[in-house]
Amino acid sequence: MSAEQRLSDHERALYARQIRLPGVGESGQLRLREAKVLILGAGGLGSPVGLYLAAAGVGLIGIADPDKVEISNLHRQVVHGFDTLGLPKTISAAEALGEINPGLKVALHPEGFTVENAAELVARYDLVVDGTDNFATRFLAADACVLGGKPLVHGSVLRESGQVGVFLPKAGCYRCLYPVIPDAASVPTCADAGVFGATCGVIGSWMASEVIAVLLGKRVSSRLLVIDVAAGTSKLLALAADAACPCCGSAPSIRSLEKDAYAPTLCSTQALMSETPLEVTVEEAQRLLAGPNPPILIDVREMDEYAVCRIEGSRLIPMNTVPARLAEIPQDVPVLVQCHHGGRSMKVTQFLRSKGYARVSNVKGGIDAWSLKVDPKVPRY
Ligand SMILES: [Zn+2]
Structure with missing residues (x-):
């Protein structure tokens, strides 16, 4: 047995409690050290999966995530912290994983997991972990693993429950369960439904256990775990x-990864919100208000300002009374x-969007710009 095929004394000490388990031993620990695992999504599920796989001695962990760390992530995405706010999640996660196991090799894929790179990434790893939160990537990962002949461990969370799927090659895949990508509008997302960080911890830790079981050869069939933490x-x-x-199946219709098949399935609120501009000019506002389906125009100034001048048809709801x-x-x-110059109204626009108003836009420059550019009869003040 060469040195590469043996554990060092340091590794024996580090993994002593794990090596002792039935089905692990030194050979199992070596298998983990040789393993290359790709984690999709360094989020609520990817965090515990990454931490536990790193701590368990998995040799190479790839992290694919195109996002940056945001403050609303921190209550559940425990690999990130206040010190890494604004950084790419791949970098933030790699730092945390490196701290828990300095011997770990980490590969970063900040471009995320896409139709373009899916097949190549899957080919480079032994197993894929899907901790993403959108159906397009979930199905892409499932199909890429079937086509690439690699096992997939999938997890999802909603409110206080979740599921963990283990899909081994030729033993039943994600599409055997869910043949077509659902209309995202019909399915609530974490952003809509809310989620506890600890629930992500339960599901993500269970995913990590399954990954280790697959790597150690302890899984012979595909399985799905449905976990209700509240119950x-x-x-x-x-x-x-x-x-x-x-x-x-025996006559599959999916034989390659086609871009159109995995178009992002934004939920309807997000889709509408991204289609509606955050701000429109006064000229654009005038065009919309004169159009066939005019928007509701809300004036968020104070009553005394409204008494001085107003845009015809506007409805007065002063800013502090909006909530x-x-x-x-x-x-x-x-x-x-x-509003008067567009500042207060932008705050209200963003507040309304945070409350689920998808089709709301601010009027840039307010009634003052309206007086200057659209209707000089409206007095300025
Ligand atoms: Zn299948």
Whole structure:
């Protein structure tokens, strides 16, 4: 046995409690050291998966995530911290994993997991962990693993429950369970539904256990675990390959990764929000207000300002009364928000968006710009 095929004394000490387990031993620890695992998403699930795999002595961990660390991530994405706010998640996660195991090799894929790089990335690793939160990437990962013949450990969380899927090659894939990508509008996301960080910890830790079991050769069939943290229950479902599966079946329709098949399935609110500009010019506002489906125009100035001048048809809801008067602002129609110069109305626009108003825009420059550029009859002050 050469030195490369043996554990060092340092490694024996580091992994002593794990090596002692039945089915691990020195050979199992060596298998982990040789293993290359790709984690998709350094988020609520990717955090515990990454930390536990790094601590367990997995040799190479790849992290694919195109996002940066945001403050709303921190309550559940425990590899990141206040000191890495604004950094790419790949870098932030690599730092945390390196701290827990300095011997670990980490590969960063800040471009994320895309149709363009999926096949190549899957080929470079022994196993893929999917901790992403959108259906497009989830199905892309599932299909890329089937086509590449690699095992996939998948996890998802919603509110206080979640699931962990283990999909081994030729033993039943994600599409055997879910043949087509659902319409995202029909499925709540974490952003809509909310999630506890600890629930991500439960599901992510369970995913890490499954990854280690697969790497050690302890899994012979695909399986799905459904875990309800609130009820304190879990259910294990054995999966079998479905001959009619569009990806791994006997006459599959999915034979390669086609870009159109994995278009981002934004939920309808997010899609509308991204289509609606945050700000419009006064000229654009005038065009919209004169159009066939005019938006509601809300003036968020004070009553004495409104008495001086107003845009015809506007409705006065002073800024500080907006939170209490949300019921007066319909959610399902376009809304323009206007004030004196555009500052207060931008705050209200962003507040309304945070409350789920997807089709709301600020009027840039406010009524003052309106007087200057659209209607000089409106007095300035
Ligand atoms: Zn299948």
